[in-house]
Amino acid sequence: MAYIPPDTATRTRMIEQVRFNDAGLITAVAQQHDTGEVLMLAWMNADALEETLRTGRVCYFSRSRGTLWRKGETSGQVQTLMDARLDCDRDAVLVLVDQKGVACHTGRRSCFFNAMRPQGLVEISQPLIGADELYKHKHD
Protein backbone atom coordinates (compact mmCIF):
# COMPACT_ATOMS: atom_id res chain seq x y z
CA MET A 1 0.00 0.00 0.00
CA ALA A 2 1.81 3.07 -1.25
CA TYR A 3 1.69 6.32 0.69
CA ILE A 4 -0.66 8.96 -0.73
CA PRO A 5 0.33 12.53 0.20
CA PRO A 6 -2.48 14.70 1.57
CA ASP A 7 -3.04 17.93 -0.36
CA THR A 8 -1.61 21.23 0.88
CA ALA A 9 -4.73 22.34 2.77
CA THR A 10 -5.07 18.98 4.53
CA ARG A 11 -1.37 18.89 5.43
CA THR A 12 -1.63 22.39 6.87
CA ARG A 13 -4.76 21.54 8.84
CA MET A 14 -3.18 18.38 10.32
CA ILE A 15 0.07 20.09 11.21
CA GLU A 16 -1.90 22.81 13.02
CA GLN A 17 -3.25 20.08 15.29
CA VAL A 18 0.23 18.93 16.31
CA ARG A 19 1.48 20.06 19.72
CA PHE A 20 5.08 21.08 19.16
CA ASN A 21 7.13 21.70 22.31
CA ASP A 22 8.67 25.02 23.36
CA ALA A 23 11.52 24.40 20.91
CA GLY A 24 8.99 23.80 18.12
CA LEU A 25 9.68 20.06 17.96
CA ILE A 26 7.95 16.71 18.31
CA THR A 27 9.55 13.35 18.89
CA ALA A 28 9.50 11.00 15.92
CA VAL A 29 9.89 7.24 16.11
CA ALA A 30 10.67 5.35 12.91
CA GLN A 31 9.51 1.76 12.57
CA GLN A 32 10.07 -0.60 9.64
CA HIS A 33 6.54 -1.07 8.32
CA ASP A 34 6.63 -4.79 7.63
CA THR A 35 8.95 -6.28 10.25
CA GLY A 36 7.93 -3.93 13.09
CA GLU A 37 11.53 -3.22 13.99
CA VAL A 38 11.96 0.11 15.77
CA LEU A 39 14.75 1.78 13.82
CA MET A 40 15.49 5.14 15.42
CA LEU A 41 14.19 8.10 17.38
CA ALA A 42 14.65 11.67 16.20
CA TRP A 43 12.89 15.04 16.10
CA MET A 44 10.75 16.97 13.64
CA ASN A 45 9.74 20.60 13.48
CA ALA A 46 6.70 21.72 11.47
CA ASP A 47 8.74 22.11 8.28
CA ALA A 48 10.23 18.62 8.60
CA LEU A 49 6.81 17.08 9.17
CA GLU A 50 5.36 19.05 6.26
CA GLU A 51 8.13 17.93 3.93
CA THR A 52 7.77 14.32 5.09
CA LEU A 53 4.02 14.31 4.41
CA ARG A 54 4.41 16.15 1.11
CA THR A 55 7.26 14.13 -0.38
CA GLY A 56 6.79 10.73 1.23
CA ARG A 57 10.47 10.78 2.17
CA VAL A 58 11.17 11.11 5.88
CA CYS A 59 12.77 14.40 6.91
CA TYR A 60 13.81 15.18 10.50
CA PHE A 61 15.12 18.27 12.22
CA SER A 62 18.72 18.03 13.35
CA ARG A 63 18.98 19.61 16.79
CA SER A 64 22.78 19.67 16.61
CA ARG A 65 22.93 21.35 13.20
CA GLY A 66 19.70 23.34 13.57
CA THR A 67 18.61 22.41 10.04
CA LEU A 68 16.29 20.02 8.23
CA TRP A 69 17.82 16.58 7.99
CA ARG A 70 16.63 14.67 4.96
CA LYS A 71 17.29 11.13 6.09
CA GLY A 72 19.67 9.46 3.65
CA GLU A 73 20.69 12.70 1.95
CA THR A 74 24.33 12.05 2.82
CA SER A 75 24.33 8.29 3.33
CA GLY A 76 21.79 7.17 0.73
CA GLN A 77 19.90 5.29 3.47
CA VAL A 78 16.54 6.91 2.79
CA GLN A 79 13.29 6.21 4.58
CA THR A 80 10.23 5.95 2.35
CA LEU A 81 7.09 6.85 4.26
CA MET A 82 4.27 4.31 4.45
CA ASP A 83 2.12 5.93 7.17
CA ALA A 84 2.43 8.63 9.85
CA ARG A 85 0.52 8.41 13.13
CA LEU A 86 0.23 11.03 15.86
CA ASP A 87 -0.20 9.84 19.41
CA CYS A 88 -3.06 10.69 21.77
CA ASP A 89 -1.36 13.89 22.96
CA ARG A 90 -0.36 14.83 19.41
CA ASP A 91 3.17 15.56 20.57
CA ALA A 92 4.83 12.48 19.11
CA VAL A 93 4.66 10.84 15.71
CA LEU A 94 5.26 7.26 14.65
CA VAL A 95 6.47 7.00 11.07
CA LEU A 96 6.09 3.62 9.44
CA VAL A 97 8.80 3.47 6.81
CA ASP A 98 10.58 1.34 4.31
CA GLN A 99 14.20 1.78 5.37
CA LYS A 100 16.76 1.46 2.61
CA GLY A 101 19.87 -0.15 4.07
CA VAL A 102 20.53 0.88 7.64
CA ALA A 103 18.95 3.51 9.90
CA CYS A 104 21.86 3.99 12.32
CA HIS A 105 24.91 6.13 11.65
CA THR A 106 26.99 3.29 13.10
CA GLY A 107 25.98 1.12 10.14
CA ARG A 108 23.49 -0.95 12.11
CA ARG A 109 19.96 -1.54 10.94
CA SER A 110 18.49 -0.09 14.18
CA CYS A 111 19.91 2.47 16.61
CA PHE A 112 18.61 0.47 19.58
CA PHE A 113 21.43 -2.04 19.83
CA ASN A 114 22.68 -1.54 23.42
CA ALA A 115 20.72 -4.08 25.45
CA MET A 116 20.72 -3.56 29.22
CA ARG A 117 21.48 -7.05 30.44
CA PRO A 118 22.63 -8.70 33.70
CA GLN A 119 26.25 -8.55 32.46
CA GLY A 120 25.95 -4.85 31.47
CA LEU A 121 25.40 -3.19 28.10
CA VAL A 122 25.49 -5.78 25.33
CA GLU A 123 25.64 -4.86 21.63
CA ILE A 124 23.00 -7.14 20.14
CA SER A 125 23.69 -6.25 16.51
CA GLN A 126 26.77 -5.52 14.46
CA PRO A 127 27.32 -2.92 11.72
CA LEU A 128 26.22 -4.15 8.28
CA ILE A 129 28.24 -1.45 6.57
CA GLY A 130 31.26 0.62 7.66
CA ALA A 131 30.98 4.31 8.44
CA ASP A 132 33.50 5.05 5.65
CA GLU A 133 31.27 3.31 3.14
CA LEU A 134 28.11 4.83 4.62
CA TYR A 135 29.27 8.41 4.39
CA LYS A 136 31.52 8.28 1.34
CA HIS A 137 29.00 10.45 -0.52
CA LYS A 138 29.78 13.16 2.01
CA HIS A 139 33.35 13.34 0.79
CA ASP A 140 32.59 13.12 -2.94
Added chain:
Amino acid sequence: MAYIPPDTATRTRMIEQVRFNDAGLITAVAQQHDTGEVLMLAWMNADALEETLRTGRVCYFSRSRGTLWRKGETSGQVQTLMDARLDCDRDAVLVLVDQKGVACHTGRRSCFFNAMRPQGLVEISQPLIGADELYKHKHD
Protein backbone atom coordinates in the same frame (compact mmCIF):
# COMPACT_ATOMS: atom_id res chain seq x y z
CA MET B 1 12.40 -15.51 27.86
CA ALA B 2 11.81 -13.82 31.20
CA TYR B 3 13.61 -10.63 32.11
CA ILE B 4 16.53 -11.04 34.52
CA PRO B 5 17.29 -7.90 36.56
CA PRO B 6 20.94 -6.83 36.61
CA ASP B 7 22.43 -6.50 40.08
CA THR B 8 22.75 -3.12 41.78
CA ALA B 9 26.32 -2.45 40.69
CA THR B 10 25.56 -3.32 37.06
CA ARG B 11 22.40 -1.21 37.05
CA THR B 12 24.33 1.74 38.44
CA ARG B 13 27.13 1.32 35.90
CA MET B 14 24.69 1.14 32.97
CA ILE B 15 22.67 4.12 34.14
CA GLU B 16 25.88 6.15 34.43
CA GLN B 17 26.36 5.58 30.70
CA VAL B 18 22.95 7.06 29.82
CA ARG B 19 22.93 10.60 28.48
CA PHE B 20 20.04 12.29 30.23
CA ASN B 21 19.04 15.71 28.86
CA ASP B 22 19.22 19.02 30.74
CA ALA B 23 15.97 18.13 32.51
CA GLY B 24 17.47 14.78 33.57
CA LEU B 25 15.28 12.77 31.19
CA ILE B 26 15.52 10.34 28.30
CA THR B 27 12.81 9.45 25.84
CA ALA B 28 11.34 5.98 26.26
CA VAL B 29 9.46 4.07 23.57
CA ALA B 30 7.40 1.05 24.62
CA GLN B 31 6.90 -1.76 22.14
CA GLN B 32 4.89 -4.95 22.63
CA HIS B 33 7.61 -7.60 22.57
CA ASP B 34 5.85 -10.23 20.45
CA THR B 35 3.65 -8.32 18.02
CA GLY B 36 6.05 -5.40 17.50
CA GLU B 37 3.28 -2.85 18.05
CA VAL B 38 4.61 0.52 19.22
CA LEU B 39 2.45 1.29 22.23
CA MET B 40 3.49 4.67 23.59
CA LEU B 41 6.21 7.24 24.08
CA ALA B 42 7.06 8.69 27.46
CA TRP B 43 10.01 9.86 29.55
CA MET B 44 12.28 8.40 32.22
CA ASN B 45 14.65 9.98 34.68
CA ALA B 46 17.46 7.99 36.30
CA ASP B 47 15.20 6.84 39.15
CA ALA B 48 12.50 5.63 36.76
CA LEU B 49 15.02 3.71 34.68
CA GLU B 50 16.60 2.25 37.79
CA GLU B 51 13.24 1.11 39.14
CA THR B 52 12.29 -0.35 35.75
CA LEU B 53 15.50 -2.38 35.53
CA ARG B 54 15.31 -3.44 39.18
CA THR B 55 11.67 -4.49 39.32
CA GLY B 56 10.96 -5.56 35.74
CA ARG B 57 7.87 -3.34 35.80
CA VAL B 58 8.06 -0.28 33.59
CA CYS B 59 8.18 3.03 35.45
CA TYR B 60 8.22 6.41 33.71
CA PHE B 61 8.65 9.97 34.92
CA SER B 62 5.54 12.11 34.60
CA ARG B 63 6.59 15.54 33.38
CA SER B 64 3.18 17.01 34.23
CA ARG B 65 3.13 15.69 37.80
CA GLY B 66 6.90 15.77 38.34
CA THR B 67 6.86 12.31 39.93
CA LEU B 68 7.60 8.70 39.10
CA TRP B 69 4.78 7.14 37.14
CA ARG B 70 4.50 3.42 37.70
CA LYS B 71 2.65 2.41 34.55
CA GLY B 72 -0.61 0.72 35.52
CA GLU B 73 -0.48 1.84 39.15
CA THR B 74 -3.84 3.57 38.75
CA SER B 75 -5.31 1.73 35.78
CA GLY B 76 -3.97 -1.78 36.35
CA GLN B 77 -2.59 -1.75 32.79
CA VAL B 78 0.97 -2.67 33.79
CA GLN B 79 3.91 -3.18 31.46
CA THR B 80 6.12 -6.14 32.27
CA LEU B 81 9.65 -5.58 31.00
CA MET B 82 11.15 -8.11 28.58
CA ASP B 83 14.23 -6.15 27.43
CA ALA B 84 15.55 -2.57 27.52
CA ARG B 85 17.76 -1.20 24.75
CA LEU B 86 19.61 2.12 24.62
CA ASP B 87 20.15 3.73 21.25
CA CYS B 88 23.49 4.68 19.68
CA ASP B 89 23.51 8.09 21.41
CA ARG B 90 22.36 6.56 24.71
CA ASP B 91 19.72 9.26 25.07
CA ALA B 92 16.70 7.14 24.21
CA VAL B 93 15.55 3.74 25.41
CA LEU B 94 13.34 1.15 23.75
CA VAL B 95 11.50 -1.01 26.27
CA LEU B 96 10.14 -4.28 24.98
CA VAL B 97 7.19 -5.08 27.19
CA ASP B 98 4.26 -7.34 27.75
CA GLN B 99 1.41 -4.84 27.99
CA LYS B 100 -1.51 -5.89 30.14
CA GLY B 101 -4.69 -4.53 28.58
CA VAL B 102 -4.20 -1.16 26.94
CA ALA B 103 -1.30 1.30 26.92
CA CYS B 104 -3.25 4.46 26.10
CA HIS B 105 -5.21 6.51 28.63
CA THR B 106 -7.97 6.73 26.00
CA GLY B 107 -8.51 2.97 26.36
CA ARG B 108 -6.78 2.10 23.09
CA ARG B 109 -4.09 -0.52 22.86
CA SER B 110 -1.61 1.99 21.35
CA CYS B 111 -1.35 5.77 21.71
CA PHE B 112 -0.48 6.14 18.02
CA PHE B 113 -3.99 6.00 16.61
CA ASN B 114 -4.24 9.31 14.70
CA ALA B 115 -3.17 8.44 11.16
CA MET B 116 -2.28 11.38 8.91
CA ARG B 117 -4.17 10.50 5.77
CA PRO B 118 -5.29 12.26 2.56
CA GLN B 119 -8.67 12.98 4.18
CA GLY B 120 -7.06 14.35 7.39
CA LEU B 121 -6.51 12.74 10.80
CA VAL B 122 -8.16 9.33 10.93
CA GLU B 123 -8.57 7.34 14.15
CA ILE B 124 -7.44 3.88 13.12
CA SER B 125 -8.35 2.16 16.39
CA GLN B 126 -11.17 2.44 18.87
CA PRO B 127 -11.07 2.26 22.69
CA LEU B 128 -11.23 -1.30 24.01
CA ILE B 129 -12.23 -0.09 27.45
CA GLY B 130 -13.88 3.12 28.68
CA ALA B 131 -11.96 5.70 30.69
CA ASP B 132 -14.43 5.24 33.57
CA GLU B 133 -13.62 1.54 33.70
CA LEU B 134 -9.90 2.16 33.17
CA TYR B 135 -9.53 4.58 36.06
CA LYS B 136 -12.16 3.30 38.46
CA HIS B 137 -9.37 2.26 40.86
CA LYS B 138 -8.50 5.92 41.11
CA HIS B 139 -11.82 6.66 42.75
CA ASP B 140 -11.89 3.64 45.07
